């Protein structure tokens with residue numbers, strides 16, 4: 001067996017890249033891994049790993065990276081999906097906290113300081129900043145959200161928003177949610 005052989009774990013090597021390149025690599029790697037695979041659990045599990053290793057390589061001190069998905073067709077509630085990090089709350093109602101706000105408004109929430117976000121749900125009291133990106137289908141239904149938490153204030157910017165919205169679009173393209 002050649003030492004040059006490509007293993008799945010190689011997708012999580014992000015060393016020495018600029019933030020934009022790292023995040024584009026997440027999108028490209030996600031699409032490569034999801035080729036021929038439409039199961040949302042499988043694809044979002046690998047996406048969580050890509051996000052976790054990408055941000056930690058920057059380095060950015062993230063403490064959670066993963067997904068909540070809509071529990072009902074009317075998108076009234078989110079349920080915990082695949083993630084990397086510590087145990088988190090299982091259910092989030094539409095309009096509640098950062099994730100529920102992204103679900104309700106179908107807009108990315110960039111939160112520089114979670115203590116200043118009304119109704120922020122503190123799954124981990126150590127979290128200081130957060131980005132939540134809705135995953136919206138072509139029919140306009142919110143299928144879930146990408147959520148990343150950081151131990152520093154101002155962890156995320158419009159650069160992260162840009163690439164994570166690309167990832168959300170790639171997820172819509174590749175996953176069957178049912």
Ligand code: SME
Nearest residue numbers: 088097098099120121123
């Ligand atoms: N802080 C989120 C809850 C989810 S955890 O961060 C994983 C919120 O306010 O929606």
